[in-house]
Every structure is written in structure tokens, then in C-alpha cells.
Amino acid sequence: MFKNYFKIALRNIFRHKAYSAINIIGLSIGMAASIFILLWVSNEKSYDRFHEKASKIYRITADAGNDFKAAVSPAPMPPFLQQTIPAITNTVRLNDRLTTVLQSGDKKFEEKNGFFVDSSFFQVFSFPVVSGNVAQALTRPDAILLSEALAVKYFGNENAVGKVLRLNNVSDVYVSAVFKNVPANSHLQFDYLRPMLAIAASHQDLKEEKWDNFNFYGYIQLNDNFKATDASLATLTKQINDIYKSKVDDTNFKINFQLQPLTDIHLYSKLQIDLPGHGNGQYVNIFFGVAIFILIVACINFMNLATARSARRAKEVGLRKVVGAGRRQLVLQFLGESVMIAFFSLMIAILLVWLALPGFNSLAGKELAINLFDGKLITFLIGIALFTGLVAGSYPALYLSGFKPVRVLKGSIKSVGANLVLRNGLVITQFVLSIVLLVGTIVVYRQLNYIKTMNLGFDKSNLVYMPMKGEIWNKQDAYKTLLKTNPLTADYAITNDVPTNLSSGTINVRWEGKEPGKQVVIPTLQVDEGFFDVFQMQMLSGRGFSKEFKGDTSSFVINEKMAGLMGLNAATAVGKTITLWDVPGTVIGVVKDFNFKPVQTRIEPLIMNLNTWGGIAVVRIQPGKTEATLKALNDIHASLNPAFPFTYNFLDQDLDNQYKGEQRVGSLFNLFAILAIFISCLGLYGLSAYMTEQRSKEIGVRKVLGASVFNVVYLLSQKFTKLIIIAIIIAIPLSWYMISNWLNGFAYRVEIGWAVFVLASVAAVFIAWLTVSYESIKAAIANPVKSIKAE
Incomplete structure (x- = not known):
């Protein structure tokens, strides 16, 4: 049975090449775009989750009121909290990023990416050390720890541990350990580390244990028995604030400390005096929504074309039912065909992703990879194909399998107009999503350009x-x-x-x-x-x-x-x-x-x-x-x-560089908006081509009776124009709401004027006309005699 279904599915795919090509291309591009987005979203959500105790690590942040929230805390706070609060098993402090000149022989470079850290650094964070004694590496003030890349830079293929580097042309430090290059999905990015002991005697905050200066990044690690509920964290935060108040003499100094989960830092950290390179949780949610939008648009294409061409397969359904086929068998057959097309599309999509991944990484500033030997990834991709195939094929399968055999064989099924409400609704849905993305593209471009060109109050050039x-x-x-x-x-x-x-x-x-x-x-x-x-x-x-x-x-x-x-x-x-x-x-x-x-x-x-x-x-x-x-x-x-x-x-x-993240997000948004619109147009083209084919005799008769090319094109385009206008009416308030929420994240922003919606609406109508006009004009200029004579 399944072998028979497979043969029929293949026969239908190759028999109707244009129809199949539109479906497969649309689904392939939709899947490829969604895979790209989901790879990006997965990477953004993976930050700092590789640490063994990630769920138990929190950063101490400070809220001084007046919208001043900072990522730093006093130097003596973390070790004192560990001594005082039993729930805290370990702490570590980082001083602000270092800029140091290192020299080995004739190799001398300025290194800008290092930290002073406590000796507990590798106990709290799971950064692998490849050589050297990790327990002793940070216990000497004249030590330095290098990344693998930095070790190769100064010492080539030699073992760097025990080697000496000249520091700032003043003193020598010895390499106590070499650690693996820091993963890109870590909010802490560094090439070398120095022990906190190196500045313990000279840094005022450390030497005098100043509780009223905020110059250190402090992290705490909670014990394994601590249940991180809202209530328990609130109690712990209160303990921290009470301890701080007891250490500060100035009663007017009002500050509240909070605990920020390590895994939230990259996406949900809008703090001052923070480390650079953070992402934005809002963008992750937006792009996840865009991925779903694009898949929906691709699925709508499939459903639209399948239901529009239903009359072509009506007799097949009728004959199968006459010889004993049940509705369940027909549903399985049509779902199998759509899943097969989805898997063909998936293979093409994977090829597209593999070919375009370097360019996407350059655009996104990422180092994403697609590993086809990764079981989780394969399961995920198969899941996308099954989901797309089942969603795209569900309605056509239910619709086609519901035909009454007697009516079908008598020719009572209309070729045009069948299930018109559904098809119109799907076209409207497609263009609502496309117009929302189009408005988003325009506003994102304007906002990013405004940021780039706004008057800062001084001349930044030269x-x-x-x-x-x-x-x-x-x-x-x-x-x-x-x-x-x-x-x-x-x-x-x-x-x-x-x-x-x-x-x-x-x-x-x-x-x-x-x-x-x-x-x-x-x-x-x-x-x-x-x-x-x-x-x-x-x-x-x-x-x-x-x-x-x-x-x-x-x-x-x-x-x-x-x-x-x-x-x-x-x-x-x-x-x-x-x-x-x-x-x-x-x-x-x-x-x-x-x-x-x-x-x-x-x-x-x-x-x-x-x-x-x-x-x-x-x-x-x-x-x-x-x-x-x-x-x-x-x-x-x-x-x-x-x-x-x-x-x-x-x-x-x-x-x-401060707005590089926004610029990259804007470029990605533009790319995926264009792809969504292209997929919508692809489906609209297929639908218009089919509708034109179905009305070829009517067009021939109209031309014989004196209709002009313009009359015919207008006749074939007016229906789609009405649908686009309905989509515009729905899309404008929806896009206004969504883009307003995004703009609220900027203190200085462009205004969303009516011109944005007019431009997006005109662009949508123009794109739709352009898409439909090719088949319409071709039908309008065809010889009416041929279309009238054709059976």
C-alpha cells in the first residue's frame, strides 16, 4: 500500500512540474530561513549554559535608584557574603578588563582582553584548562594564564607553561596555565587572566576593603541544596542588603542589590558599567516569531495551491472510493505526499543552509555550524519537515478525501470557486504577515539610520x-x-x-x-x-x-x-x-x-x-x-x-561599534522579510497562473467580444487586489503595535508616521500586481482562437 502511495506521489510530482517546483522552492526557502533563525536563536539562548554549575551561579548587581542600575558591586562583598551566608558555597570577583603589553623575545603586542580574577575562578566557572595546575595557577601574584590562541601567538607549538613574559616592559610574569579558547557563547570573553593577588596591595578597594566603591564584577555560587524559588531568592537578597547596610556608615546611601542568574546575563542585562557584547531577549523573541511566520507563509502556499487544484484530482478520489478506499486511506495518501514534498524541500533547505552559512555568519557576527551527525539537530530537522508537511497537507488531505464519489463522477465539483473562502483567507493571512514584516523593515532601517546620524551634541568625526x-x-x-x-x-x-x-x-x-x-x-x-x-x-x-x-x-x-x-x-x-x-x-x-x-x-x-x-x-x-x-x-x-x-x-x-548588534539585527530582519515576501509572491504567482489557466476560455471569449489587454489584466488582478487591501487593513494596526513595542527600547527614536504604512501598503500592492501581471498579460495577449478551441 505504502509503495503504491509512494509511486503515485512521485508521479504527481513529476507530472505537474511547475506546481511541484513552486511548492518545493517555497518550502525549501521557508525551511532554510527558519533553520537559520532557529540556529541563531538557539545560539543566543545557549550563553553560559556550558558551565557545570550554571543554574547555581548568580551575579551581584546594584540598583542605586534614578534608573541607575549597574553590573558592579563592592570589592569586599562577595568573600564576606561567603563567610556569612551558609547558602553561598563559593564566590569570585573580576576587575574591569585589562590592557597590557606582553613581550616574548621580539614578539611584543598590546593585549586588551584580560581580567584580574580570584583564585576561585575555575572552581566557579567551567572553563577547561589544557595544561598547568589549575588549583595553583592563580595563587602567585606574578602568574599569568593564557588562552591556547595567545600561547601559540607568543610561544608557537612549545609548551607555554613555565615560560616567562615581559609585562608592560616593567616586570616579568610566568605562565602558570593555558586554558581552552573561551567559547563564543560566553558573556565573559578573555584571552588572559591575572591573579587578584597581583593588585591586592595596590588597589584601594581591596587594600582598604571599601564598601562604597563599585568597581568589581561579583559572582556567587549557591549550594546544591538551595532551591532557587522566588521566595528563597528574595530572602537571600534581603540578607545581602542587610549585610551591606551594616557595613556602610552613610545612612543616606540607599542602594539595593539583586541577584542576576548567570544564564540571563547575555539576553536580559540592560545594566550600566557592564561588559560589552550582550544580546537582546526581545530580538530573540522577534526572530523566533519571524521563523514561525515564514514557515506559515510557506505552508499557506502549499495549502492554497493544493486546494485550488483539487478538481484535477477529484476523479481520482471518486474512483478510489468506488473501488473501496476509505477516507482514512485517502487522508494518509495525501498527507504522505505532502510529507514527501516537505522532505524533498528539507534536503534542498539543508543544502541551501550549508552553502549560505558562511555569508549568514558574516552578516550575523556568529560562528554557527550545522552538524548533520548531531542526533539532536537531525531530530530537530526531521521534526521541522514532519511539522511542515503535516500542517501544509492537513487541510488539502481532509478536503480532497471528503469528495462524494457520485458527485465527482457526475462532474458536479466546480473547478473554480471551490473552497474560495479558505483560499482567500490564506492569501490575506500571507500578506498580513508580509506587510507586517515590510513595515518592520522600513522602521528598523529608519531607526538605525537615525541612531547613526543623530546629533550627539558634539562633532564625532575626525x-x-x-x-x-x-x-x-x-x-x-x-x-x-x-x-x-x-x-x-x-x-x-x-x-x-x-x-x-x-x-x-x-x-x-x-x-x-x-x-x-x-x-x-x-x-x-x-x-x-x-x-x-x-x-x-x-x-x-x-x-x-x-x-x-x-x-x-x-x-x-x-x-x-x-x-x-x-x-x-x-x-x-x-x-x-x-x-x-x-x-x-x-x-x-x-x-x-x-x-x-x-x-x-x-x-x-x-x-x-x-x-x-x-x-x-x-x-x-x-x-x-x-x-x-x-x-x-x-x-x-x-x-x-x-x-x-x-x-x-x-x-x-x-x-x-556600540550599535553593531542593532545593525546586524536590522540586516537579518531585512533579509528574512524579503524572503517572506518572496515566498508569498511565489504562492501568489502559482495561484494566479492556475486561475488564469482555468479561465482561459472565458478570456478568449471576452477578447473575441472586444475586451482589451487592460480589461483582461484588470479582470484577473482585481480579485487579488481586494484581498491585498483587506490584508493592509488588518496589518496596519498589528504592525503599529509590534513596532511600537520595539521602539520603546530606545530613549531617542523615530516617530511612526502615516507615510510608513502608506509606503508599505503601496509596496505590497505593487509587488502583488507585479506577481500576478505576468500570467495575466500572457493570457491577455494569447490568441483567443487557440484557447477557445482547446479542450
């Missing part, structure tokens, strides 16, 4: 910056003199940080009229006299810092938001007193608000004081002189700091 390091720290006067005397580098400023994502903030700020007990975390920035000119910022009132005023060391420049927080405006704020870190000073100027954090964050109050210690040199390059300026900067660096390699970054590139 700004290059170099961190002061090595011997330059002790030669700052000479460094500034060389910068000033060279015309190419004379337009420079010194700041403690570039205003792209400021992470420093304090609540130790007072001013006249401040409400008692009011706690606000206020970012700070230390800048020199040239800062406002180099960044081309607008001073609304007062002045910037100047060498002509010796008292500027105790003066402040604030932004508009800070003036507003004080209950003042730009004009009235100048001359007022602010006490920062218990040191009073006078406001000498108010600068126009500028973005110093990513645009997902609204502009916050900012206090700037005079930089007297150094940090980062920023130079504005003259147009067309980038190469010459970089050479001049390199020469200056080489003359003062020959032991350190010259490194630099462009400010505008840093800003672009």
Missing part, C-alpha cells in the same frame, strides 16, 4: 584618541608640548574617558536647595582646557576651563540636565556652589546637553572638573590629513614611550 600609558605618564608635560608644537596635532584635549559610554558616577554631590536624603547617581568627567573646543561643544552660558584662571582646579562645568536637577537653568546656574566628593567648587559654565552614553539611555546630569592627572589624549584631525597626523602621533609616541607599541582608536568607529 577624532582620534590614545590612552596615556607606560613612560608617558611620567612625561606628560613633554607629551603635551610635542602635541602643541606640531600643527597636525595641536588641536588636542586630555580627558579621563571618551564620552561614548561613561561608567563613572557618584552620589556624593551636594548643592544648595538639594532635598535631604535625595539620592541621585551623577556621572563625572575630568577634562582639560581644550576639551570643549576639540569636541566642538556649545557653551550655553559662562565659560570652559582656562589656563588664565588658576582657581579652575576647584571649578565645575555642568550640562543642562544637571542645571535642571538643581532647579536652575543655564543662565542662573553659573556662580552656584556644588560640593563634589566633599570638596566645594563653583559652577563656571553650562554646556549644551550631549550624549555621553549609548542613545538607548537618555542624557543624564553630568559634572565636569579640571583634569590634572592625565588619562586619554584626543586629537582632532584636519580634513584630508589622517595619515600624516597618525604618523606624527606615532613619532611623538616613539620618542617618549619606545617600549610600548603605538595604539589609537577613532571615536566615530567606537560609536558605530
Whole structure:
């Protein structure tokens, strides 16, 4: 029986090549797109789940109010919690990412991806160590642990353990262990580690056990018996907050600590002072929905074409029933055919995924792979094929198997109009989904372009910056003199940080009229006299810092938001007193608000004081002189700091990198929207071709009676146009709701005007007309005599 079904299915596939090709191509592209999306979604959800104790590890985060939520905690907190709370079996701290110059022989490189960590690091996290004693690797202050890639970079194929590296051209460190390269699906990305002992005697937070400074990433590991219910976690959080309050003297310092699950950090961490590279849980949900949309659109194509062509197989159904076939057997036959087509499509889809995966990885910034020997993956792919085949073939199977044999053999089944309501509903559903994706594509493009081009309050172009390091720290006067005397580098400023994502903030700020007990975390920035000119910022009132005023060391420049927080405006704020870190000073100027954090964050109050210690040199390059300026900067660096390699970054590139994740998501969204629309058009084309074929005699008669080509095309297109208009009416409010939710994640966003929906609607109608017009025009210009004579 099954052999017979298989033969019939193959015969039908090869007999109706065009119909089969449309179905298989549509399903193949739909499946390939869904596989790509599901691989991406699976990768995003896999972050940090490879750790053996992943479900027991939490990060301590801080909520200081005023929408200031940070990923950092005080240095002494994790070890003290372990000593005090029995449920906590282990803890580990990480200091902010390191930038270090390492040298082995003539190999010298600046490495920017390392951490200082506690000796318990490998007890909490399951990063495999390939050589060296993991228990002792972090117990010596002069140790360093390298990734496999870094070990090969400095020592080739030799065993790196026990080898010596020169650190910052000052001291030697020995390689105590080599660990496997960190997986891409880890929120912690590092190439080397140093023991926390190396800074224990010099770092103020560690040396003095400061509970009011927040400079460390703290993780706790709960014991195996701890049941992580909402109630138990709330109790544990209360214990942590009570301990903190007992350690801080300032009763006005109000802060609440929370526990963030390790496996939530990548997708659900919208915290300040966090590590870079996080994903977005909203995007994962959106793309999972898009994958389902695309599969539904592909399935609708199959169902539409199968039900439209039902009359072609009506007599076959009638004859089978006459000779004894039951409805169950017919349902199995038609479902078998659809599942077979789905599996053909799956094989083509796998081939498409394999061929296009490198390009997709480049677009998505991932390292995804499809392993056909992976049992879980094979089961998953087979599941997709079965699901698609059964869903796509279910209605046609039930519909075709329900034909009455007597009516079929008498010719009572109409070839056109049968099950018209269903087919119209399916076409409308397809285009509702396509229009929603089309609106999404337009708005995503506009929002990302708005982010890229919006006015940040300063001119970000042609700004290059170099961190002061090595011997330059002790030669700052000479460094500034060389910068000033060279015309190419004379337009420079010194700041403690570039205003792209400021992470420093304090609540130790007072001013006249401040409400008692009011706690606000206020970012700070230390800048020199040239800062406002180099960044081309607008001073609304007062002045910037100047060498002509010796008292500027105790003066402040604030932004508009800070003036507003004080209950003042730009004009009235100048001359007022602010006490920062218990040191009073006078406001000498108010600068126009500028973005110093990513645009997902609204502009916050900012206090700037005079930089007297150094940090980062920023130079504005003259147009067309980038190469010459970089050479001049390199020469200056080489003359003062020959032991350190010259490194630099462009400010505008840093800003672009902040939104690389959104740009990638936007590109993926555009790609899948185009594929969904293409699949919809493919089905519409197949349906229009079939409908045109069914009405060929009617068209011939109309032409004989004088109908023009336009009349015929209009006749064949008007039905589909009505369906598209209904789809537009449904899609507009749906797309508005969905895209509004996405835009709510941005502090600065484009407005969704009516033009977006008009453009998407016109595009949908135009695409539908273009799709239908080919077959319509071909039928309209055909010789009517042939169509009328044809049987």
C-alpha cells in the first residue's frame, strides 16, 4: 500500500512540474530561513549554559535608584557574603578588563582582553584548562594564564607553561596555565587572566576593603541544596542588603542589590558599567516569531495551491472510493505526499543552509555550524519537515478525501470557486504577515539610520584618541608640548574617558536647595582646557576651563540636565556652589546637553572638573590629513614611550561599534522579510497562473467580444487586489503595535508616521500586481482562437 502511495506521489510530482517546483522552492526557502533563525536563536539562548554549575551561579548587581542600575558591586562583598551566608558555597570577583603589553623575545603586542580574577575562578566557572595546575595557577601574584590562541601567538607549538613574559616592559610574569579558547557563547570573553593577588596591595578597594566603591564584577555560587524559588531568592537578597547596610556608615546611601542568574546575563542585562557584547531577549523573541511566520507563509502556499487544484484530482478520489478506499486511506495518501514534498524541500533547505552559512555568519557576527551527525539537530530537522508537511497537507488531505464519489463522477465539483473562502483567507493571512514584516523593515532601517546620524551634541568625526600609558605618564608635560608644537596635532584635549559610554558616577554631590536624603547617581568627567573646543561643544552660558584662571582646579562645568536637577537653568546656574566628593567648587559654565552614553539611555546630569592627572589624549584631525597626523602621533609616541607599541582608536568607529548588534539585527530582519515576501509572491504567482489557466476560455471569449489587454489584466488582478487591501487593513494596526513595542527600547527614536504604512501598503500592492501581471498579460495577449478551441 505504502509503495503504491509512494509511486503515485512521485508521479504527481513529476507530472505537474511547475506546481511541484513552486511548492518545493517555497518550502525549501521557508525551511532554510527558519533553520537559520532557529540556529541563531538557539545560539543566543545557549550563553553560559556550558558551565557545570550554571543554574547555581548568580551575579551581584546594584540598583542605586534614578534608573541607575549597574553590573558592579563592592570589592569586599562577595568573600564576606561567603563567610556569612551558609547558602553561598563559593564566590569570585573580576576587575574591569585589562590592557597590557606582553613581550616574548621580539614578539611584543598590546593585549586588551584580560581580567584580574580570584583564585576561585575555575572552581566557579567551567572553563577547561589544557595544561598547568589549575588549583595553583592563580595563587602567585606574578602568574599569568593564557588562552591556547595567545600561547601559540607568543610561544608557537612549545609548551607555554613555565615560560616567562615581559609585562608592560616593567616586570616579568610566568605562565602558570593555558586554558581552552573561551567559547563564543560566553558573556565573559578573555584571552588572559591575572591573579587578584597581583593588585591586592595596590588597589584601594581591596587594600582598604571599601564598601562604597563599585568597581568589581561579583559572582556567587549557591549550594546544591538551595532551591532557587522566588521566595528563597528574595530572602537571600534581603540578607545581602542587610549585610551591606551594616557595613556602610552613610545612612543616606540607599542602594539595593539583586541577584542576576548567570544564564540571563547575555539576553536580559540592560545594566550600566557592564561588559560589552550582550544580546537582546526581545530580538530573540522577534526572530523566533519571524521563523514561525515564514514557515506559515510557506505552508499557506502549499495549502492554497493544493486546494485550488483539487478538481484535477477529484476523479481520482471518486474512483478510489468506488473501488473501496476509505477516507482514512485517502487522508494518509495525501498527507504522505505532502510529507514527501516537505522532505524533498528539507534536503534542498539543508543544502541551501550549508552553502549560505558562511555569508549568514558574516552578516550575523556568529560562528554557527550545522552538524548533520548531531542526533539532536537531525531530530530537530526531521521534526521541522514532519511539522511542515503535516500542517501544509492537513487541510488539502481532509478536503480532497471528503469528495462524494457520485458527485465527482457526475462532474458536479466546480473547478473554480471551490473552497474560495479558505483560499482567500490564506492569501490575506500571507500578506498580513508580509506587510507586517515590510513595515518592520522600513522602521528598523529608519531607526538605525537615525541612531547613526543623530546629533550627539558634539562633532564625532575626525577624532582620534590614545590612552596615556607606560613612560608617558611620567612625561606628560613633554607629551603635551610635542602635541602643541606640531600643527597636525595641536588641536588636542586630555580627558579621563571618551564620552561614548561613561561608567563613572557618584552620589556624593551636594548643592544648595538639594532635598535631604535625595539620592541621585551623577556621572563625572575630568577634562582639560581644550576639551570643549576639540569636541566642538556649545557653551550655553559662562565659560570652559582656562589656563588664565588658576582657581579652575576647584571649578565645575555642568550640562543642562544637571542645571535642571538643581532647579536652575543655564543662565542662573553659573556662580552656584556644588560640593563634589566633599570638596566645594563653583559652577563656571553650562554646556549644551550631549550624549555621553549609548542613545538607548537618555542624557543624564553630568559634572565636569579640571583634569590634572592625565588619562586619554584626543586629537582632532584636519580634513584630508589622517595619515600624516597618525604618523606624527606615532613619532611623538616613539620618542617618549619606545617600549610600548603605538595604539589609537577613532571615536566615530567606537560609536558605530556600540550599535553593531542593532545593525546586524536590522540586516537579518531585512533579509528574512524579503524572503517572506518572496515566498508569498511565489504562492501568489502559482495561484494566479492556475486561475488564469482555468479561465482561459472565458478570456478568449471576452477578447473575441472586444475586451482589451487592460480589461483582461484588470479582470484577473482585481480579485487579488481586494484581498491585498483587506490584508493592509488588518496589518496596519498589528504592525503599529509590534513596532511600537520595539521602539520603546530606545530613549531617542523615530516617530511612526502615516507615510510608513502608506509606503508599505503601496509596496505590497505593487509587488502583488507585479506577481500576478505576468500570467495575466500572457493570457491577455494569447490568441483567443487557440484557447477557445482547446479542450
